[in-house]
Amino acid sequence: MKKVVLSIAVLLISLRVYSQSVVPDTVGTIRFGIFIGPNYANLQSVNVSTTTLINNNFGYSLGVLMEYALSKHFSVSPETELSYNTSSVIFKYDNYSIRYSLYQVNLEFKGHLIYKTGQSKLRPYILAGPAIKFLMRGVGANPYISMDFGIGLEHYFHSFIFAPELRYSLGLQRITDLASDSDLKFNSISMVFNFK
Numbered sequence: 001m002k003k004v005v006l007s008i009a010v011l012l013i014s015l016r017v018y019s020q021s022v023v024p025d026t027v028g029t030i031r032f033g034i035f036i037g038p039n040y041a042n043l044q045s046v047n048v049s050t051t052t053l054i055n056n057n058f059g060y061s062l063g064v065l066m067e068y069a070l071s072k073h074f075s076v077s078p079e080t081e082l083s084y085n086t087s088s089v090i091f092k093y094d095n096y097s098i099r100y101s102l103y104q105v106n107l108e109f110k111g112h113l114i115y116k117t118g119q120s121k122l123r124p125y126i127l128a129g130p131a132i133k134f135l136m137r138g139v140g141a142n143p144y145i146s147m148d149f150g151i152g153l154e155h156y157f158h159s160f161i162f163a164p165e166l167r168y169s170l171g172l173q174r175i176t177d178l179a180s181d182s183d184l185k186f187n188s189i190s191m192v193f194n195f196k
Contacts (some may be wrong), residue, residue, distance in 0.1 A: 055089065123153070153165075
């Protein structure tokens, strides 16, 4: 009898998990997922002097997400992301230079508001929301606050949703701990592949 009850319980749990990914968005629908993708650091400065060299470069990010449907078209998506970057800045002085590797490893917490259109298997969407970055290795303001903007396309498959997404993260703070006159801001462009 215990085996029968256990088998039925496992079957019901697996059906519930399976149905989570194929049910269309209705109020209260919750989805969990993972994401991975490349990013490009885009350090920017208003007053770049000839003695400052900015080296923007590629990295990658991965993380977990949750999406909660507020309506057919709106949802909120908190995310936790681990990102790796290879950008740096070099300050040249008379007899020496100093190189800083910026935000090599970060832990980010994001909160996106998503607006989806359409009702088919392909649903384009836009997103926006704040992000806070905690430095784990490298140099930079800690914590660092930014704002994310992006577009994406959800594709509903039989048992999961695949959603490629293009994001721009706009830095809202100056990185002032490098030099007293530094007005550098850490922005990034990401191509994220979501699996929900």
